[in-house]
Amino acid sequence: MARYIFITGGVVSSLGKGLASAALGALLQARGYSVRLRKLDPYLNVDPGTMSPFEHGEVFVTDDGAETDLDLGHYERFTGVSARKTDSISSGRIYSNVLEKERRGDYLGKTIQVVPHVTNEIKDFLKIGADECDFMLCEIGGTVGDIEGLPFFEAIRQFIHERPRGECILMHLTLLPYLAASGELKTKPTQHSVKELQSIGLAPDVLVCRSEHPIPEREREKIALFCNVRKEAVIPAYDLKTIYEAPLAYHREGLDQAVLDAFGIAPAPRPNLTRWEDVMDRLTNAEGMVRVAIVGKYTQLEDAYKSIAEALTHGGMANRVRVKAEWIDAEIFEREDPAPYLEGFHAILVPGGFGERGTEGKIRAAQFAREKQIPYLGICLGMQMAVIEASRNLAGINDAGSEEFDHEAGGKRFTPVVYHLKEWVQGNHRVERKTTDDKGGTMRLGAYTASLAEGSKVAQVYGATAIEERHRHRYEVDIRYREQLQACGLSFSGMSPDGRLPEIVEYPDHPWFIGVQFHPELKSKPFEPHPLFADFVRAAVDVSRLV
Known part of the structure; x- marks a missing residue:
């Protein structure tokens, strides 16, 4: 059975619980243990699938089709363990499950309450997969004291007391603010945060303290004394140049040892950190730099494209170069010539998105890359815009567009080269969808197989x-236009196994122009860069050497 590590946060949000959880998972792996990481989010959305990227950042998709928090991307990138639906849960999902059971009569007419019905549902979720790993790391979203998080904290309190002693510990992240006027780090917010935890029956075994300044020994001793933890379990967490330094940095500060000590595991296996030393060597000893333009519609918030940014970094590591990703709002190209903005870049990437806003700008970016022979990677909507560009400018379908845009406008303005998929095959069964279905249930989600053309x-x-590869989209390129587009040089080089759904397009006579319907960035890791990103950056390196 797994040992459980619960990771909570206090003082302020966005302290980096997800990154700390991922780094700890990587360190436990380095000591030979198997791990699984999961996220408990207190918000009432069933999942983040219908949230705006500006609201919540990107939506990370698992192989089994779950739309999850972006922290699961960190978990996968640091541990290589593929996340599952059971690794992400929200208050919305918990309450939905409870209400479904109540409607079915599963509770035999009892009054439904937060305790025990909601907390029992959370505990049942925590137990899933407990026999599959050595350590289960569970991150609780939000900050201790948030009213919506109370059911999760109560469930964890019960869960810890129901398990045998020594099978669960709690790791708490807090902030040590620095007052420049007095030149002091202040420990009081951390003390109050721990007091808040204690008031609901929880006590931290390990404290991770975020700080922009070195934490003096006397301050660590003070924190240990007033927060009732061992001094060795007060772990400094300083700002880093790159997130991939986190496993090595936390190891230097003794996080993994403090966790194993809290469990009473002695002697602890020695860690093998060769993987992370190689990652840092590739990052810090880059032999060049390439500039990649990301032409998107959510460029004001880089977390909206978090996995793409990280996958580009991984592609750079594979080629021992630094990738300088620069974000350009696609709407600019609807008003202005893209040339002054895109000249000087070694490659162009157009990511996914939903809705018509900015799409004409993405089409012009694809045209610029095709005509100027610049490496182009189109992902999801980025592939569809490349197909529409080819339809308009090469195949003579002047009004080519997407059914998505007509659906939004309430009329038919375009020839739908991209259409809404009503049914498809997943595994051994047929899936049917309608445009009127709930937004969260109308997409092709999760891992699907694609067949690639020989020699492509x-x-x-x-x-x-x-x-x-993993998918997240509602609309597909219409196979009816395949012959017409291939006659113009756009090859449909990847198809679904039944030959109905285009998965990849490319220009064989272009140095590097590939569009994919799926999201390859979701499977890229620093120690295992995705082949598409690795080769895309290689093509950018080739361009940089010609300039």
Whole structure:
């Protein structure tokens, strides 16, 4: 059975609980343990799938089709353990499950309450997969004291007391603010945060203290004394140049040892940190730099494209170069010539998105990349815009567009080269969807297989003709236009196994122009860069050497 580590946060939000959880998972792996990480979010949305990227950052998709918090992306990138639906839960999902059971009569007419019905549902969720790993790391979203998080904290309190002693610990992240006027780090917010935890029956075993300044020994001793933890369990967490330094930095400060000590595991296995030393060597000893333009619609918030930014970094590591990603609002190109903005870049990436806003700008970016022979990677909507660009400017379908845009406008303005998929095959069964279905249930989600054409560029990149990638989209490129577009040079080099759904397009006579319907960025890792991103950056390096 797994040992449980609960990770909570206090004082302020956005302290980096997800990153600390991921780094701790990586350190436990380095000591030979198996881990699984999961996220408990107190918000009332069933999942983040219908949230605006400006509200919540990107939506991370798992192989089994769950739309989850972006922290699960950190978990996967640091541990390589593929997340599942059961690794992400929200208050909305918990309450939805409870209410469904109440409607079915599962509670035999009893009055439904937060305690015990909601807390029992949370505890049942925590137990899933407990026999599959050595350590289960559970991060609780939000900040201690938030009213919506109370059911989760109460469930954890009960869970810890119901388990045998020594099987659960609690790690708490707090902030040590620095007052410049007095030149002091202040420990009082951390003390109050721990007091808040204690008031609901929880006590931290390990304290991780975020600070912009070194934490003096006397301050660590003070924190240990007033927060009732061992001094060795007060772990400094300083700002880092890159998130991938976190495992090594936390190891230097003794986080993994403090956790194993809290469990009473002695002697602790020695860690093998070779993987992370190599990652840092590739990051810090880059042999060049390439500039990549990301032409998107959520560019004001980089977390909206978090996995893409990280996958580009991984591609740079594979080529021992630094990737300078620069964000450009696609709407600018609807008013202005893209050339002055895009000249000087070594590659162009157009990511996914929903809705018509900014799409004409993305189409112009794809046209610029095609005509100027600049490496282009189109992801999801970025692939669809490349197909529409080819339809308009090469195949003579002047009004080519997407059914998505007509649906928004309430009329038919375009020839729908991209259409709303009503049914498809997933595994051994047929899935049917309607545009009137709930927003959270109308997409092709999760891992699907694609067949790649022999001799195509993508087959060379992957080194295979059968791949499996993760999807998140409602609309598909219409296969009816395949012959017309291929006659103009746009090859449909990747298809669904039944040959109905285009998965990848490319220009064989272009140095590097590939559009994919799926999201390859979701499977990239620093120690295992995704082949598409690695080769995309390689193509950018080739361009940089010609300039």
